[in-house]
Amino acid sequence: MDGMMDASREFFRQPQEVKQKHSNMVDGKHFRLEGYGNDRVSSEDQVLDWCDRLYLKVEPEDERNLALWPAHPERFRDVLHNFTAQCTSVKDRLLPAMAKLLELEDDYFNNQFGDKPDTYIRFNYYPPCPRPDLVFGLKPHSDGTFISVLMVDNNVRGLQVLRDGVWYDVPARPHTLLINLGDQMEIMSNGIFKSPVHRAVTSAEEERLSAVMFYSVDPERDIVPAARLIDEKQPALYRKVKVKDYIAGLFQYFSQGRRVIDTVKI
Numbered sequence: 001m002d003g004m005m006d007a008s009r010e011f012f013r014q015p016q017e018v019k020q021k022h023s024n025m026v027d028g029k030h031f032r033l034e035g036y037g038n039d040r041v042s043s044e045d046q047v048l049d050w051c052d053r054l055y056l057k058v059e060p061e062d063e064r065n066l067a068l069w070p071a072h073p074e075r076f077r078d079v080l081h082n083f084t085a086q087c088t089s090v091k092d093r094l095l096p097a098m099a100k101l102l103e104l105e106d107d108y109f110n111n112q113f114g115d116k117p118d119t120y121i122r123f124n125y126y127p128p129c130p131r132p133d134l135v136f137g138l139k140p141h142s143d144g145t146f147i148s149v150l151m152v153d154n155n156v157r158g159l160q161v162l163r164d165g166v167w168y169d170v171p172a173r174p175h176t177l178l179i180n181l182g183d184q185m186e187i188m189s190n191g192i193f194k195s196p197v198h199r200a201v202t203s204a205e206e207e208r209l210s211a212v213m214f215y216s217v218d219p220e221r222d223i224v225p226a227a228r229l230i231d232e233k234q235p236a237l238y239r240k241v242k243v244k245d246y247i248a249g250l251f252q253y254f255s256q257g258r259r260v261i262d263t264v265k266i
C-alpha cells in the first residue's frame with residue numbers, strides 16, 4: 001500500500017507538462033475516461049471539484065491502455081499491477097462472506113460479475129485549497145460500482161459519509177483499506193446493503209491522495225435484485241437494468257448532484 005501511495009504521489013507532484021503526456025483530453029479537446037486530468041466538463045455552469053485525477057482500466061488485463069499508465073516513476077506500472085491483484089483478492093474473499101450474510105449461495109455475488117467485468121482505478125489528488133469552505137474535493141455521490149476498494153491518505157482526513165442527513169468523517173487509519181458498497185450491490189441485495197452517499201472535502205493546509213478500485217459487473221449484463229431476497233412481503237425495490245446503460249448516466253447525474261439509482265427504484 002505504501003508503495004502505491006508513494007508512486008502515485010510522485011506522479012502527481014511532477015510538472016504539469018510531464019503529467020499531460022498521459023492526458024485524458026485527446027488533442028486537447030475530446031474527453032476520454034482514461035488518463036490524467038480533471039472530470040469531464042460538460043456544461044458552463046457545472047460545479048467543478050478541487051481534484052486532479054488519474055483514471056486507468058486495470059482489468060481485464062488485456063484491455064489495459066499502457067500508453068496512459070505513468071512511465072514515471074518507473075516502478076509505477078509494476079506497483080499498480082501488484083496492487084490490483086491484492087485488491088481483487090480482497091474483493092474475491094469479501095463477497096462470499098457478504099453473500100452468506102444474506103443467506104445466498106457463497107459464490108452468488110462473485111458469479112454476478114460475468115465474463116468481462118471492467119475494473120478501473122481512480123487516483124484522486126487534492127492539492128491544498130485556499131477556500132475549503134467554497135469547494136469540494138469531490139461532490140456528494142454514491143459509487144455506481146458493485147464494490148469499491150479505497151485506499152486513503154494515511155493521516156489526512158477528507159472523506160465523509162452521509163447517514164440520516166448528517167455528514168460523518170471517515171477516520172484516516174494508516175494501512176487500512178476501506179470497502180465502499182456501490183449502487184450495483186444495493187440493487188442486487190434489494191436494498192439490504194446500501195450504497196452510501198459520500199464526498200471529499202478539501203483542506204487549506206494539506207494535500208491529500210486517495211486511490212479507488214472500482215469493481216463493476218460486465219457492462220453487457222443486466223442486474224436485478226437476487227430472486228431469493230424477493231417475496232410477497234418484500235417485493236423487488238429496483239427494476240432490471242443493463243449495467244452499460246446504468247454507467248452511461250452516472251457522470252451526468254453526478255455533475256448535477258443527482259443519483260442514477262433513484263431512476264431504477266420501483
Ligand SMILES: O=C(O)CCC(=O)C(=O)O
Binds near residue numbers: 122152210
Ligand atoms: O478521496 C476519497 O476519499 C473518496 C474518493 C471517491 O469517493 C471516489 O473517487 O469515488
Ligand SMILES: [Fe+2]
Binds near residue numbers: 141142143198
Ligand atoms: Fe466515491
